[in-house]
Amino acid sequence: MNLDFSFFTLNIISNFIIKGLLFSIKLTLVTLVCGLIIGTMIAMMRLSKFKILNYPALGYVVLIRSLPFVMVILWVFILIPLVIGKSIGSENSAYITYIVFESAFYSEIMRSGIQSVKKEQMQAGYAVGLTYFQSMRYIILPQAFRNMLPVILTQTIVLFQDTSLVYAIGAYDLLKGFEIVSKNFNRPVEAYLIAAVVYFIICFSLSYGVKLTQRKVQIAK
Amino acid sequence: MHYTFNWSFFFKSIGGKETYLTWLVTAWEWTLTISFFGFLVAFILGAIVGIFRTTNNKYLVTFGNIWTEIFRNIPLLVQIFLWYHVIPHFIPIINKAPRIVLVVMAIGLFTSSRVSENFKSGIQSLSIAQKHAGLALGLNTLQLYWYALLPQAIRIIIPTLTSEAMNIIKNSSVAFAISIAELTMFAMQAQEETARGIEIYLVVSVLYFISAFAVNLISQFIEHKIKIPNQTFVKQ
Numbered sequence: 136m137n138l139d140f141s142f143f144t145l146n147i148i149s150n151f152i153i154k155g156l157l158f159s160i161k162l163t164l165v166t167l168v169c170g171l172i173i174g175t176m177i178a179m180m181r182l183s184k185f186k187i188l189n190y191p192a193l194g195y196v197v198l199i200r201s202l203p204f205v206m207v208i209l210w211v212f213i214l215i216p217l218v219i220g221k222s223i224g225s226e227n228s229a230y231i232t233y234i235v236f237e238s239a240f241y242s243e244i245m246r247s248g249i250q251s252v253k254k255e256q257m258q259a260g261y262a263v264g265l266t267y268f269q270s271m272r273y274i275i276l277p278q279a280f281r282n283m284l285p286v287i288l289t290q291t292i293v294l295f296q297d298t299s300l301v302y303a304i305g306a307y308d309l310l311k312g313f314e315i316v317s318k319n320f321n322r323p324v325e326a327y328l329i330a331a332v333v334y335f336i337i338c339f340s341l342s343y344g345v346k347l348t349q350r351k352v353q354i355a356k
Numbered sequence: 357m358h359y360t361f362n363w364s365f366f367f368k369s370i371g372g373k374e375t376y377l378t379w380l381v382t383a384w385e386w387t388l389t390i391s392f393f394g395f396l397v398a399f400i401l402g403a404i405v406g407i408f409r410t411t412n413n414k415y416l417v418t419f420g421n422i423w424t425e426i427f428r429n430i431p432l433l434v435q436i437f438l439w440y441h442v443i444p445h446f447i448p449i450i451n452k453a454p455r456i457v458l459v460v461m462a463i464g465l466f467t468s469s470r471v472s473e474n475f476k477s478g479i480q481s482l483s484i485a486q487k488h489a490g491l492a493l494g495l496n497t498l499q500l501y502w503y504a505l506l507p508q509a510i511r512i513i514i515p516t517l518t519s520e521a522m523n524i525i526k527n528s529s530v531a532f533a534i535s536i537a538e539l540t541m542f543a544m545q546a547q548e549e550t551a552r553g554i555e556i557y558l559v560v561s562v563l564y565f566i567s568a569f570a571v572n573l574i575s576q577f578i579e580h581k582i583k584i585p586n587q588t589f590v591k592q
Binding site for chain 2 (some may be wrong): 201202203204205206209210213214217296297299300302303310317323324327328330331334335338339342
């Protein structure tokens with residue numbers, strides 16, 4: 136039962152942990168922004184009445200959602216060098232994977248967001264002379280985004296947790312930082328305990344924040 | 357991009373009668389075993405915790421809420437490392453358990469937090485009159501849940517439980533982190549040994565797809581079997 140946290144000094148934190156934490160946060164934010172943009176486009180494709188747009192988008196979402204995240208990480212990691220002829224490193228590979236993977240999930244969220252806005256809104260847009268893209272841009276999407284904000288944020292917390300899966304290709308994320316500390320000092324019990332607490336504090340406070348946003352969104356309605 | 361497929365390595369021996377093909381089949385069995393028992397743990401614990409959260413007892417509610425928050429806010433991979441590195445330090449007997457038990461517990465508890473959410477919202481979506489009618493008939497709390505609330509709630513949440521079961525099959529891939537020879541571990545190792553990543557990943561991905569699809573079929577069958585004709589449960 137003898138736990139010893141004394142090895143866990145400020146020096147260790149700034150040398151090993153911060154680097155990983157920053158990568159995890161960067162991966163989350165880049166994926167959030169790019170994933171939302173691509174996801175929204177996929178959602179618009181899926182809601183289109185043209186089969187040539189509709190089916191590929193549906194196929195993409197079904198394919199991605201039926202694979203384990205780790206398998207997608209591995210797939211991208213071996214496919215990219217094959218396609219472009221050189222390796223791009225595990226960090227860059229992670230960015231691509233996470234955007235590819237999360238776009239499918241954000242697209243499902245945005246699809247139900249767009250569907251949550253009344254059809255008449257679109258017709259009103261046409262009636263005042265806006266094109267399809269203008270009505271989407273100025274009328275539908277802002278409302279869809281606001282309706283879905285809590286769900287988008289919840290998905291982003293899941294995304295932050297999932298950044299730990301880059302373990303499979305050895306990228307340096309928050310968990311990797313703790314792993315290195317645990318090996319360097321041979322203190323796995325303490326290191327993984329702290330890792331769990333750190334993840335918990337981050338994710339718990341974020342989901343508390345989401346709850347507050349949820350209330351605000353509801354009031355705005 | 358030019359790639360020539362070559363599937364012959366699947367019949368190459370890896371020692372004795374074992375080939376990559378037999379290894380693959382064993383790996384699939386591991387994935388299904390982990391998923392099955394993981395779901396069992398998640399279902400039982402999730403149901404209990406979810407029920408706790410709908411009672412009037414504030415201690416049970418708080419316990420259920422803390423349980424859900426803890427297992428929901430720590431990444432699955434970190435939870436697996438907790439079971440592997442940290443918990444045996446406090447409960448030494450766990451050292452004797454096979455590693456698959458650790459993964460089943462980690463995945464089961466992680467998913468139980470989500471199953472508890474399903475049970476909670478399923479029960480809360482029932483009309484309050486159901487509870488009152490049960491109490492008026494003289495049922496005690498256990499009887500009320502067993503005979504009146506749960507049979508209705510479970511029918512409502514079958515679709516979400518199905519997607520949790522499919523998630524478990526996908527999440528079982530995280531077991532690679534403590535070197536359990538399931539599908540993802542097989543994919544990584546066989547890829548390294550044979551350098552035929554595309555073929556291996558293709559086969560493994562198809563097997564994951566088939567597994568998840570089978571779960572979907574089974575649950576549709578169950579849903580159909582226990583359906584009550586012309587019945588709507590959700591409060592009007």
